[in-house]
Amino acid sequence: MAQQFLEMPDSQGYFGEYGGQILPPELKAVMDDINTAYEQVRQTKAFQDELADLYAHYVGRPSPIFYAKRLSERVGGARIHLKREDLNHTGAHKINHCLGEALLAKHMGKTKVLAETGAGQHGVALASACALVGIECEIHMGEIDIAKEHPNVTKMKILGARLVPVTRGTRTLKDAVDSAFDEYLKDPVNFFYAIGSVVGPHPFPKMVRDFQSIVGREARAQFLAEHQRLPDVVTACVGGGSNAMGIFTEFLPDAGVQLVGVEPAGRGLDTPDHAATMTLGTKGAIHGFVCYNLQDEKGEPLPVYSIASGLDYPGVGPQHCYLKDVGRVRYETATDAECLDAFMTLSRTEGIIPALESAHAVAYAMKAAKTMAPEQNILVNLSGRGDKDADFVAQHLGL
Numbered sequence: 001m002a003q004q005f006l007e008m009p010d011s012q013g014y015f016g017e018y019g020g021q022i023l024p025p026e027l028k029a030v031m032d033d034i035n036t037a038y039e040q041v042r043q044t045k046a047f048q049d050e051l052a053d054l055y056a057h058y059v060g061r062p063s064p065i066f067y068a069k070r071l072s073e074r075v076g077g078a079r080i081h082l083k084r085e086d087l088n089h090t091g092a093h094k095i096n097h098c099l100g101e102a103l104l105a106k107h108m109g110k111t112k113v114l115a116e117t118g119a120g121q122h123g124v125a126l127a128s129a130c131a132l133v134g135i136e137c138e139i140h141m142g143e144i145d146i147a148k149e150h151p152n153v154t155k156m157k158i159l160g161a162r163l164v165p166v167t168r169g170t171r172t173l174k175d176a177v178d179s180a181f182d183e184y185l186k187d188p189v190n191f192f193y194a195i196g197s198v199v200g201p202h203p204f205p206k207m208v209r210d211f212q213s214i215v216g217r218e219a220r221a222q223f224l225a226e227h228q229r230l231p232d233v234v235t236a237c238v239g240g241g242s243n244a245m246g247i248f249t250e251f252l253p254d255a256g257v258q259l260v261g262v263e264p265a266g267r268g269l270d271t272p273d274h275a276a277t278m279t280l281g282t283k284g285a286i287h288g289f290v291c292y293n294l295q296d297e298k299g300e301p302l303p304v305y306s307i308a309s310g311l312d313y314p315g316v317g318p319q320h321c322y323l324k325d326v327g328r329v330r331y332e333t334a335t336d337a338e339c340l341d342a343f344m345t346l347s348r349t350e351g352i353i354p355a356l357e358s359a360h361a362v363a364y365a366m367k368a369a370k371t372m373a374p375e376q377n378i379l380v381n382l383s384g385r386g387d388k389d390a391d392f393v394a395q396h397l398g399l
Ligand SMILES: *Cc1c(COP(=O)(O)O)cnc(C)c1O
Pocket: 092, 093, 094, 121, 196, 197, 198, 237, 238, 239, 240, 241, 242, 243, 244, 310, 311, 355, 357, 358, 383, 384, 385
């Protein structure tokens, strides 16, 4: 079983029955070119050295693991440890794959990197990576999101990205995806569409996972060195699933380590306001690949919601779907209320303000710890910091 995980996906980009390339032939050819270039360049010492150097001296890797002693004591039960991806340059795990994608685009001689962004987190990480690597960057963002996410909009402009306001349809993420994709289709041979998670057509779920897997490689070695044992539980929030795949991958062969992905239950699983794709979705195609989906009878994506805008995607990475079906990873949920409680509790017991996305994983750890013994250990991937959420939470809670 362990080996089987490490050899995924197959040559067509499938993880079991999920993933693949649900695309017209011209685009499939472009994706196959990206896959070939990626497989070739990733083997070279020059690429490996360049990425390793940037992870160390630009991102600030390795990120530490912090034992959250006061949080653990407050909750009672198992010890909770945090993998501090919030300390990365630009404030989250996203920079790990944005750097890899920008380097690959540059290596392939592409003229422009394109992406959509919702709250602006992917946009800022990508604009930073493109500035560093020296390649043009164009970000499509809904007008409503532009008005809401002012600091990120300003950052993208300072970083030299071309910001395209999207005025069609809902003027939010969904239409930003369509707008960015239309631009990409004008010249897919020279443009590079930088997908922001382990989703989309092959090879993106594989490539983004590989770039993120540095998180789990570091974490497993750090934990062993510090504690001479592996954690009992490793947990991470799941939007598209990149930070979770990043920390899970290295632990997949360790049968004794429970892996738990945490999805947003929003206002409750019995309301329409959630984004619990793995928990309540059904198999279908979205954005060029097959995965669990929240969709209506016609196969149209349902509107999804979470207090953490980075988690509200109606699909999910294909490898997660496979890992759920074979029972290697369990998927749980946390509501907005549990997320806010974890956000405040971590802030006030440890002086660490987490991203609302990451607070979902903290919320699960707080629930699980209570049911576990004091000598057991939970490792949480703290995917990002909460500076971007501070004003919203303060307003929401009337602080
Ligand atoms: C974007 C984001 C996420 C969700 O993306 P995944 O691909 O599921 O990891 C989680 N945490 C933070 C801090 C983010 O910015």
